Amino acid sequence: MPKAKYDHIYRDLKEKIESEYYIYQDMLPSEHMLIREYDCSRNTVRRALAELAAEGYVQPLHGKGVRNIFQPIEQTSFTVGGIESFKESAERNRQKASTEVVQFAEIMADRKISRKTGFREGAELIYIQRLRFLDGKPLILDHNYFLKELVKDLTPEIAARSIYDYLEGELGVTIATSKRTLTVERATQIDEKYIDMNDYNCMAVISSQTFDDNGVQFEFTQSRHRPDYFRFQDVATRRKG
Amino acid sequence: MPKAKYDHIYRDLKEKIESEYYIYQDMLPSEHMLIREYDCSRNTVRRALAELAAEGYVQPLHGKGVRNIFQPIEQTSFTVGGIESFKESAERNRQKASTEVVQFAEIMADRKISRKTGFREGAELIYIQRLRFLDGKPLILDHNYFLKELVKDLTPEIAARSIYDYLEGELGVTIATSKRTLTVERATQIDEKYIDMNDYNCMAVISSQTFDDNGVQFEFTQSRHRPDYFRFQDVATRRKG
DNA sequence: GCCGATTTGTCCGTATGTATC
């Protein structure tokens, strides 16, 4: 839990934007006003504003002010956001989650697995296959590869609850960065075995490499979602030049 | 073209990382070293490093240094990155692009369109439907809605080349922020009419709202990609708390 | 285990440039 000043300001402004205390298309108070309001330096308010801009909440206009461009979105299907566990995502989407561990095995990364996952050849891994239920329906099939030395005593029982809780809570691992690639792939026989595909012949696939706070990759995951329960959101800003 | 100092440092470091002058998992020079190398203040190198961290190039480790975690990725299919036009994406992916304008019409946003696109009800829009070819194959179907007052004299001829070139070059519009949602939807009859679906019954769909530098939304686009020529990349960092 | 050197994280105050009005 960060007690940093900029983070407090960031959260406070974010809350005021989401609650529509500041309204869409209006200007926020100027940096100078915010300095007085939060009793801090200009750099500190600018840092908070920069984070909000990066997330698409506000847009700074040179010489004019900072405009609120946040619009609430309807969340029908399962929306994927930042780095979070399935459990966290489900809670954010207000759905009941459960998990069934289908496979649990120790393997060694051969050339093929190494190229696919980004782990070095010869690395000892734990491979887990899990079926995810939302409100009782099997909708997501996860294939996880964890670096064995970092998840030491991982068991199928833990995998059925939340591996991230275990890593962060028990092992003190800090999850830092995740690189994700999103593709659409044909449904495999395995997919169809576990998930009622409802006539779809494709899956929405998120492949991700996750790094801890030492910069070592400890996870590769391929998460295969049934198309109609999948939504991914993103904000991009254009780099000039 | 930004001539800012931090941007120069950012580009220089990025190039050195991509060219593997700095190698994977090694530490970059410390901030103090970079200050001397670039003859600037600490804030300035830190800003450049922060951008690289946000893009997943490096990972800062408190008390230790900044680690290079960049791995080059194989780019087989059509990879979507930041905010860019189809033309720019095609060039980045080294593919030959062409466009066919299927529809070009002026419409008014009714309730349904307003909810779908984010434009206010009653707004006058230009609707364009375009088929995109990569290396001669029709693979993407775009549905664009532009705010009419901002794209004044847009013609089908311009739409066949690059609307972004026209907006940025001719009209002086600056594209700033884009909010995107990615879903997988069943292929429609329209999709199948123009695109050889190769047995797929789904499309990868990117819906985006784009804002100019005044913070007004001037575009809504739904871009429907054939699944096997689609790839979307993203880097997420975990917020503690 | 402690101490000091190094390195990143946060915050401050100030100066100057540029865009808007």
Added chain:
DNA sequence: CGATACATACGGACAAATCGG
């Protein structure tokens, strides 16, 4: 033209984490 607002940059201070002696 001057006032306001955001953008960039500098230098300094202290905290927190890491590492070697």
